Amino acid sequence: MTQVMRGYNVKVHYTGKLEDGTVFDSSAGSEPLSFAVGSGQVIVGFDEAVMGMEVGESKLVHIPVEKAYGVRNEELVMQVPIEQVPPDLNPEIGLRLEMGGVNGEIMRVVVTDITASHITLDANPPLAGKELTFAIELVECALP
Secondary structure (H helix, E strand, C coil), X not given: CCECCCCCEEEEEEEEECCCCCEXXXXXXXXXXXXXXXXXXXXXXXXXHHCCCECCCEEEEEECHXXXXXXXXXXXXXXXXXXXXXXXXXXXXXXXXXXXXXXXXXXXXXEEEECCCEEEEECCCCCCCCCEEEEXXXXXXXXX
16 A cells, blocks of 8 residues: 655545644545645644555544644734724624735734724634644545
């Protein structure tokens, strides 16, 4: 059987859980996730987990923060004066937005707090600072 190597195209079914057992994502009931191993399409720890697997193989892997979405960066939490919020926005806690960064890049943020004077936006990935566990089943593996 063929073992997954860097550059191979794979399809996997997976279920991702947080440390407390909460499922944060799963391919159950849908198409398997398809990606090229080592291409940066998935987090480093997930890429490393599929290396060496064979079609039909399943495994449970623990991915530390450093190989998942990294540590939370408090510099990515911003307080914006309420008067700078577009009048048609109607912000709510949990609202996901896109905004322009300092260098013209698009930043994805989530509203985490609203007061009379400001709103707080967090540009950290939602899973930053979290250790993750994935149940992975390799369903397809093809040469590049």
